[in-house]
Amino acid sequence: MVPFLMTLIIILVGVIFFQYRVQKSKSENLYYTYEKLQDIVEKQTGEKLLVFTDDAQLQKLLVAINLLLEAKQRTQADYLKVEISMRKMLANVSHDLKTPLTVVLGYMEILHTDHTLSEEERRALLTKVQTKTNEVIELIHKFFDLAKLESGDKEIELTRINMNEMCMQNILAFYDLLIAKGFSVHIEIPENQYYALGNVEVLSRVLNNLISNAITYGDDGKTLGITLRSDEKYIYIDIWDKGKGISESHIDKVFERMYTLEDSRNRLYQGSGLGLTITKRLVEALDGEIHLFSRPYEKTIFTIMLKRIQF
Structure with a gap:
């Protein structure tokens, strides 16, 4: 009877020790997952979570987390692309508006200050002013059109x-x-x-x-x-x-x-x-x-x- 009890006790101790090791391993994996995930988020890296485990539930969790990280990284990349595009657009808008307006101001200054201009020369300058002004108006219309299209405000019946x-x-x-x-x-x-x-x-x-x-x-x-x-x-x-x-x-x-x-x-x-x-x-x-x-x-x-x- 004693040998049987001793054997049973040893088996129970083994089971408890095994469960302890499994639980400890799971806790270590969860802690590593938490620490790694926090590091990825703080440093904004493109890494993925990689944990070697036989725990099926933890594997599913890691897959879900990695999918979320990929989605976040895609969103961030799209945002950066849009931000760069917007900066470039603002720089070019400034250039494209400034150039014709500067020319218009130059022509207007000539019209105001140069009293030796003939009537024909004045008409020619006014025509140039009108042309450059129309360029600015057309450009502004394009900006508004693009803004409406990208915001979805422009309804188009098919x-x-x-x-x-x-x-x-x-x-x-x-x-x-x-x-x-x-x-x-x-x-x-x-x-x-x-x-x-x-x-x-x-x-x-x-x-x-x-x-x-x-x-x-x-x-x-x-x-x-x-x-x-x-x-x-x-x-x-x-x-x-x-x-x-x-x-x-x-x-x-x-x-x-x-x-x-x-x-x-x-x-x-x-x-x-x-x-x-x-x-x-x-x-x-x-x-x-x-x-x-x-x-x-x-x-x-x-x-x-x-x-x-x-x-």
Whole structure:
């Protein structure tokens, strides 16, 4: 009987010791998890929690915590990206507003102080003042448009649109200008009627922006085209040119706020850097997508993708 009791006591002691070790290990893992998590949060590092354990419940907790850390890090990265973008935008806004306003003030000073100006010279200066003032007003309108689009305040009603008519009307609006500039114009619009979900006013603005952009930056190639195509689910509109294009390093950035190519700040290619950003937001407001492909002096294509309506 005594040997049996001794054996039982030893087994119980072993079980208690094992449970103690398991509990201690769990406590150590939880304490390490707490300390590591606090360190990650305080130092804002991109680390993940890594704990070697056989505890299934603790493993699930670690997975959940790591998912939360990843979400937090993505949010922080997005915030930093937006903050950098906003700083850049404010700097460029200051530049883009200051430059024409400084010119306007210069012209006004000449008009006020130079009494030797002829009537013709005064009219010429006033015309320049009006031109620069309109540039400022247009830029301010772009800022307001972008702000409304990104805040969701701009309501856009989606209806059925005949894409054949939409594409033809918009390219024809530029046809005389294109011919005058010596462009070769290629229009590929099928006889079959295609319909998409969109908004006439918004889509017209998108197409006008892209065609204007192609005229400005594709001038070297003297070729511009519009292609309408489709598959079972989507309608695609390609606006393309054969100009200097956009290098691969710039393609992912052209839709960012205030992003401009290096030469877009000179007199020939002057721009606010908001045109393509607004275009992208407008396409997204139509529940569509816009993509860019470019091989300099071969082909640069902006593709709009909208949901097709079948009839």
